[in-house]
Amino acid sequence: MTKWRRTASLTRTLVATATGACLVAGCGVLPGSPGGSGSTITVMTFAPQDTKATNMPGMPGMAKAYEAWINSKGGINGHKLRVLTCNEKNTPTGAADCARKAIDEKAVAVVGSYSQHGRAFMAPLEAEGIPFVGGYGVSSEEFQSTLSYPVNGGQPALLAGAGHQLGKACSQVAIVRPDTLAGDSMPILLNAGLKLNKAPEANDIRAAEDSADYIAQAREALANSSGGKDRGCVTAVLGERTETFFDAFRREDSKHKNPQISSVLGSVSQAVVDRTGGKESPFEGAYVTSWYPVSTDALWEPMRKVISERAFGNDAVDPDDSGTQTTWIAYTVLSETLKRLGPDEDVTARKVARMLSQEEPVKTGGLTPDLSWRYKDMRAVAGFPRMVNGRVNFQVVQAGRLVAQQGGEASMDMTETLEQAPRAA
Template sequence: MKRPALTTLSVAALSVGLAFGLTACGDSKDDGETVKADSSVEFTGTPIKVMTIAPVDTAAINTPEIITAAEAATTTLNNAGGINGSKVELISCNDGNDPNTAGDCARKAVSEKVAAVVGGFTTNGTAIVPVLEKAGIPWIGGPGLAAEELSSSNSFPLVAGAAGFVAIGARTVADDCDSTAMVLYDVPTAQKAADLINLGIGGAKGQPAKHIKVPTTTTNFSAVAKSAGESDCAIVGLPNDQIAALAAAGAAQNEDTRYYSVQGALNQAVLEGANGAMDKAVSAVNFVVASDPAWDEAKKASSEIDWTYPYVQNTWAAYQVLKEAIGTEKDATAATLLASLNKADAITAGGLTAPIDFTKEFPVPGLNRVFNPNLQFVQANGTEIESISEFSDITALFAG
């Protein structure tokens, strides 16, 4: 198999592929609570302003849980005395799922003199990164969807981004899938995601996957499930409800297909919606599973949030990295934080991920800011998501 070249253009596919699993994200629990600020805490240092950007109340992608996660993270830090005695002041910005509004968020970050943009979710990184870069503001834990996020010297993503597509493709071969299908929305950039999946399959000496292109208006997944069922395994990159509908349709037709999903598309909502049809589905992720004790503080901070969503996890983790990177610095500004991040070589986000080295760029053009090529595979077991491997550096999948 001829292996497709990885270019900056290829990375643009992430805004389609990884966003698939987040489109339906944001259905907060109705019976939960989020930690309240302790008014008795006194702060001794200069406040540290930060911003988290996410789309809320739009006609398409909505991730209000990400803002809730940011609020829970900052309140938890502040209730413990802040960072070195300085209160963390959160500015949340709704990008409206629109590049112009996203650019406005970035410009607000500059005018408010934030020390960093932290976590968040947006498919409009192209409008955000250049503004932050010009102002010298770091972005810790961006979603890694835009090419600029994976190339800018001010970007410090915690997720592997495109590497996850390659990894999940290789995994199907390791699991003895003699034939594999890719179920992706029929949009122009989805072909780039398909190329990355096939890069992983080809590197593992497997046969190219069949690309099943799903119209974005599809509501009946019987025909899609039948087509996917012609392969041993199927890699899916669709919104939560559509993944559940696909799996349910396959089960109704007695299809015996094993499902794999891109990062973000295997979570509690998918498992519950599929009513058992996604059992044993596999995905590749950068964070320890939500059942790990490392997430206990996050769960204590907010029971409103479904902590199985990787990009909700990413935002909480980004705030832990903020604290790690500031260290003992008493005057945390964008400049001092950027300098600290550039020297950080053993970031762990409080044990939520394998160690991340921000001093070592990824050796693939267009993916050079992928600092965390360490992924583990997880599997659905009933309504639980369990780890089935140790973290492993997948850089070698890009060799040759």
């Protein structure tokens, strides 16, 4: 026998001996095998970054902070958490690429992510049985796929809530929204909320979501928000470009009609208010609809502590940002779900999905109602059958801070309103 053959034979013998000893002694999971005590659980968080339209860098930033924090505490049931991040680029191709990366890396879930391109990312994930946990709620597929587990009511709940909030204050509303597939459903959902207060349907104004000039839309909004003797309302839902629109809007409002302005959290945030002047911000007095309690609520303290300890130096991870908050809640759901597994159980994508679909409700520390995606918990919202949490919170910008709106409902479950809304085309 030649020297190299003797060496190869000895190597195979040593590997076989070590493998057999591990199997008998239970010394953990071999590389490449799923689950097991001390094994690594891989998940992914994706979001658009460095694009000309909406960017959500706080979501992958929060995911990495959560990874560092949970692993410093011994992981989840003894499993180390490995978080992959991916730039979705705000394109269908980018979304599909992120989904394929999750598949290639054997992720057991995609958690706390953002994409408008649900068709591009859900199909690959569905083919591999990978659950999509706690998406931002901007694509309709997040509320339709049986492998999606939304933690909020997405844009449908926000827009219906904004309609209810505005319908009590104004006799006429104009909505400025993206000229995209996702934007096409926005007026329908807003009108569902307006209908609660017998207010007329909103004037629909389309705009390019990556434009740098919204003068034409600002003029149209001013012309179409006249409420007669009452105050007119203008709401804009343009993501990061909402700030650009309202800058143009204020410059065009030369006759001081002073209509009530509004938006939804995600398009307007505390960071935007701070950046545009705080108490002197053009958003002062604006109505804002949110999924979650105001960011100063004590319920957010655990998240703030993790950000302070594990995301220091990363300005993208803003505790006031709704994307950051959604990712925190999504990882809370994942962690609470995995804790129900035994420490020696394999963790696979299909097992995670099965638990989410069948187990008792998951608690999120009071930030949302207890969440459950069992068949009996689904609601009859046309086009959004996976919605299990339609609650929104009503806020207002007051002295430069987003605070809970006083003098009425602080929050409301919009599910019944959405059940009665016509289905978006």
